[in-house]
Amino acid sequence: MSLVLGIETSCDECSASVVRTSAPASTGTTYEPLSTSTFSQIELHIPFGGVVPEVASRNHLEQIEPIVFDAMKKAGVDFNALDGIAVTNRPGLIGALLVGVTAAKAVAYARKKPLIPVHHLEGHLMSVFLNQPKKIEFPAVFLLVSGGHTNLHWIEKEPVEWTLDVLEKSLIGRSTDDAAGEAFDKTAKVMGFPYPGGKWIDQNSKGGDPKAFAFPRGLANVGKNKDSLDFSFSGLKTAVMLQVQQLQTEGTFEAARADLCASIQEAILDSLLTKTLLLAKQKPTRSLVIVGGVSANSKLRARMANESPVPVYYPELQYCTDNGAMIAAAGALRLSQGHGLQSNEFLRLNAYAI
Numbered sequence: 179m180s181l182v183l184g185i186e187t188s189c190d191e192c193s194a195s196v197v198r199t200s201a202p203a204s205t206g207t208t209y210e211p212l213s214t215s216t217f218s219q220i221e222l223h224i225p226f227g228g229v230v231p232e233v234a235s236r237n238h239l240e241q242i243e244p245i246v247f248d249a250m251k252k253a254g255v256d257f258n259a260l261d262g263i264a265v266t267n268r269p270g271l272i273g274a275l276l277v278g279v280t281a282a283k284a285v286a287y288a289r290k291k292p293l294i295p296v297h298h299l300e301g302h303l304m305s306v307f308l309n310q311p312k313k314i315e316f317p318a319v320f321l322l323v324s325g326g327h328t329n330l331h332w333i334e335k336e337p338v339e340w341t342l343d344v345l346e347k348s349l350i351g352r353s354t355d356d357a358a359g360e361a362f363d364k365t366a367k368v369m370g371f372p373y374p375g376g377k378w379i380d381q382n383s384k385g386g387d388p389k390a391f392a393f394p395r396g397l398a399n400v401g402k403n404k405d406s407l408d409f410s411f412s413g414l415k416t417a418v419m420l421q422v423q424q425l426q427t428e429g430t431f432e433a434a435r436a437d438l439c440a441s442i443q444e445a446i447l448d449s450l451l452t453k454t455l456l457l458a459k460q461k462p463t464r465s466l467v468i469v470g471g472v473s474a475n476s477k478l479r480a481r482m483a484n485e486s487p488v489p490v491y492y493p494e495l496q497y498c499t500d501n502g503a504m505i506a507a508a509g510a511l512r513l514s515q516g517h518g519l520q521s522n523e524f525l526r527l528n529a530y531a532i
């Protein structure tokens with residue numbers, strides 16, 4: 179058994195979690211969060227319509243200590259019982275990352291524990307293993323859909339470690355412009371919803387007609403883009419803006435709200451599903467895994483249940499958006515592979531925006 183504290187402060191969530199893994203952490207291991215304590219800064223950023231980096235880092239500074247202590251208390255674990263401290267050190271807002279990295283160094287130094295730097299995307303990919311009762315069969319297609327990334331991976335064998343090398347070599351498609359979450363957020367803003375807008379579009383599309391408005395599907399799989407596994411959402415915001423303006427002029431915007439939301443959502447989901455299912459057809463695939471904030475989308479889950487030929491796995495809802503548990507899980511696996519840093523190494527550890 180190993181116990182790892184995970185700390186995540188890369189953007190607007192200050193989160194800490196204690197994860198217990200069956201010993202020794204390796205492939206096929208269970209990852210059980212004993213606690214997760216998160217302070218979401220969403221309310222703070224709403225007046226600005228997006229995350230303000232300086233506001234984010236100052237707030238992390240206020241929250242990090244109570245959040246870490248709360249996670250430890252809820253888990254009923256003493257710092258001395260930890261096997262290591264994992265922390266996101268890239269990519270993200272540099273000031274925000276530095277708060278988490280510095281706090282993790284302080285705990286690791288004071289308690290003479292190894293520190294494990296974790297890549298944020300590695301955390302998202304591993305979030306599906308938290309409390310996962312089933313064995314996910316490989317080869318698997320992983321779709322990572324968050325506010326910053328839309329990445330499509332084909333992973334042949336379950337990795338012994340989810341290193342950056344694994345992430346880069348398995349990357350088969352990605353967004354050429356906006357991320358899927360960003361497309362939800364930007365179009366939601368045009369619709370007058372607060373940031374982040376994905377969940378508002380999701381909720382307000384209920385009962386709407388997804389075919390009411392024909393919004394563009396970037397890099398649609400026809401003609402020269404027939405086999406494209408890349409995504410493009412850049413034309414969507416303008417199309418939605420023009421449509422909203424027209425409806426406002428006609429005085430029918432309010433009445434069309436549900437239809438608009440359903441149509442925006444359908445355009446984004448059509449792209450995500452088409453490319454993901456195309457990859458699953460092109461390459462031998464036994465499972466499909468969808469992670470990141472957008473994997474919380476209810477229509478995405480409903481459509482995948484109908485359209486995927488192989489079993490589809492998601493993180494539990496609380497682990498779709500940024501959280502310390504996914505960082506602790508990734509850290510536990512790295513620690514078991516001998517990648518914990520001792521204080522003579524980790525005091526020099528830095529944070530990186532990319």
Ligand code: KG4
Nearest residue numbers: 324325326359374376377471472475499500
């Ligand atoms: O993974 P995440 O918490 O942060 C990043 O690493 O970027 O993802 C946040 C994104 C936001 O763009 C948000 O609008 C989107 O996830 N999101 C959703 C839903 N819940 C969150 N998008 C669509 N439907 C949802 N239910």
Ligand code: ZN
Nearest residue numbers: 302324499500
């Ligand atoms: Zn994230």
